[in-house]
Amino acid sequence: MVLIQPPIGIAMQASPSSNSPASSSAGWERFVNYLSDQGIAQPQARWYVIRAEQYLKATGKRLREHEEKDLTRYLDALGRDSRLSDWQIRQAVDAIRILLCEMARLEWARDFDWDGWLAGMKRLEDNHPTVGREYNPVRQVAGRIRDRSDANHGKTLGPPALEALDRLVVEIRARDYSYRTEGTYVHWVKRFLLFRARDGSFPPSAQEAFDYLEDLAVRRNVSASTQSLALNALAFFFAHVLNQPLPEGEFTRARRPRRLPVVLSQSEVQTLLSRLDGLHGLMAGLLYGTGMRLMECVRLRVQDIDFDYAQIVVRNGKGKKDRVVPLPRRYIAALREQLARVAQIHRDDIANGFGEVWLPDALSRKYPNAARELGWQFAFPASRIGADPRTGARRRHHLHESVLQKSIKRASRKAGLTKRVSPHTLRHSFANHLLEAGHDIRTVQALLDHADVSTTMIYTHVLNQPGVSVRNPADLLGDFQSSSRATVS
Numbered sequence: 001m002v003l004i005q006p007p008i009g010i011a012m013q014a015s016p017s018s019n020s021p022a023s024s025s026a027g028w029e030r031f032v033n034y035l036s037d038q039g040i041a042q043p044q045a046r047w048y049v050i051r052a053e054q055y056l057k058a059t060g061k062r063l064r065e066h067e068e069k070d071l072t073r074y075l076d077a078l079g080r081d082s083r084l085s086d087w088q089i090r091q092a093v094d095a096i097r098i099l100l101c102e103m104a105r106l107e108w109a110r111d112f113d114w115d116g117w118l119a120g121m122k123r124l125e126d127n128h129p130t131v132g133r134e135y136n137p138v139r140q141v142a143g144r145i146r147d148r149s150d151a152n153h154g155k156t157l158g159p160p161a162l163e164a165l166d167r168l169v170v171e172i173r174a175r176d177y178s179y180r181t182e183g184t185y186v187h188w189v190k191r192f193l194l195f196r197a198r199d200g201s202f203p204p205s206a207q208e209a210f211d212y213l214e215d216l217a218v219r220r221n222v223s224a225s226t227q228s229l230a231l232n233a234l235a236f237f238f239a240h241v242l243n244q245p246l247p248e249g250e251f252t253r254a255r256r257p258r259r260l261p262v263v264l265s266q267s268e269v270q271t272l273l274s275r276l277d278g279l280h281g282l283m284a285g286l287l288y289g290t291g292m293r294l295m296e297c298v299r300l301r302v303q304d305i306d307f308d309y310a311q312i313v314v315r316n317g318k319g320k321k322d323r324v325v326p327l328p329r330r331y332i333a334a335l336r337e338q339l340a341r342v343a344q345i346h347r348d349d350i351a352n353g354f355g356e357v358w359l360p361d362a363l364s365r366k367y368p369n370a371a372r373e374l375g376w377q378f379a380f381p382a383s384r385i386g387a388d389p390r391t392g393a394r395r396r397h398h399l400h401e402s403v404l405q406k407s408i409k410r411a412s413r414k415a416g417l418t419k420r421v422s423p424h425t426l427r428h429s430f431a432n433h434l435l436e437a438g439h440d441i442r443t444v445q446a447l448l449d450h451a452d453v454s455t456t457m458i459y460t461h462v463l464n465q466p467g468v469s470v471r472n473p474a475d476l477l478g479d480f481q482s483s484s485r486a487t488v489s
Helices: 024-037 042-057 066-079 086-102 114-120 138-143 158-173 179-195 205-216 224-240 266-274 277-292 294-298 329-351 399-412 425-435 441-448 460-462 472-487
Strands: 311-314 323-326
Touching: 024 042, 024 086, 042 066, 042 086, 066 086, 086 114, 114 266, 114 277, 114 399, 158 179, 158 224, 179 205, 179 224, 266 277, 266 425, 266 472, 277 294, 277 323, 277 329, 277 399, 277 425, 294 399, 294 425, 311 460, 323 425, 329 472, 425 460
Parallel strands: none
Antiparallel strands: 311 323
């Protein structure tokens, strides 16, 4: 093993004990050996050493004297460094984790929320649903989705088709459809235009649209829901962009399976939540205790939480609707602590020249000072500050939703659950357990924000499956065999 020497002038400030690097040479050799055991190659290992040294130099303490506040202060400053990419900050966090947990073996470091900091460093993408509509001009939106279909490989769209995609985005935004709907419609219309790009004619005909929908079902073997999305997108495109509404047409439709939602029992929910702690445990508990969707949870603002009435106001839910959900009392104390941390982070950001947050619907122009108010800050902020690609303004956005998704997936594996568990499973379980407790279907519908009660009725099918409440004849076999032996004897 080739020893990676630390840069000249930076010495490892550690006490010569068996639990910490004993010297600049032996200590770093043990550090590098551990990296090698973890499968980290030499080029990356060199940077791990540099990141660890930078932390030691910044704190100015002997390794055994480090405290949690020193680490938190350093990571906060790291998250504000615009020169570092996300992966570089995550690399630094991982290097410091190895230094404190594996080399120094500090007890408090083993209990530190490393996963939360690592995952929280991920910034929102430019086309993320929260900020995408603000960041992308029309033509950029129309062109941002790459076609991954082998059948369309090498095909390009002409100017008329690109202009039609631009008009599609304008029509969608004029009707205030959600950003996800916008992305879905642009995606399917672009794939359709590429599908029939061989002749170069424009505009397309209704029969070509039906041919494409049939191709999806017959050759691509897509699901019924996927074909339905494509149909909705094409119907909107023909009606509002081409001004030629699609007529009633016949084409092969994919079969729609009748699926039931995955629901955890109360004991399974308790087991899952017991494998989560800290911020992730709080967010997962709120998903189960309120029935919120994943994005509704990560987008919560400080002002949306009402402790006095024990409720949360969900803003801009599906269909641009607001609603009120109950705040579980068991999470009130933890949520108060979280908001206190948010307030401290906000004060530090303001002191460092930041402190702004992204505001929706042009509110930043109507209320210029609102972006720096505590009430508008996200209740679950990211660990780092991200830059607006248009203006360069640096803001602290909310935690990336993939953080909670991965955390719940890991907890599910640790709990030994064989069901497919996701954040949305907790929403399903919330609804099912309310019905089990005797609450009426209309109440559950309101809490889940379902437009139609028929959507909520799916949970009654989970409760009342045929054969669940009857005595199974197989269970009678034991009694029959016991009585037969008694008769023979």
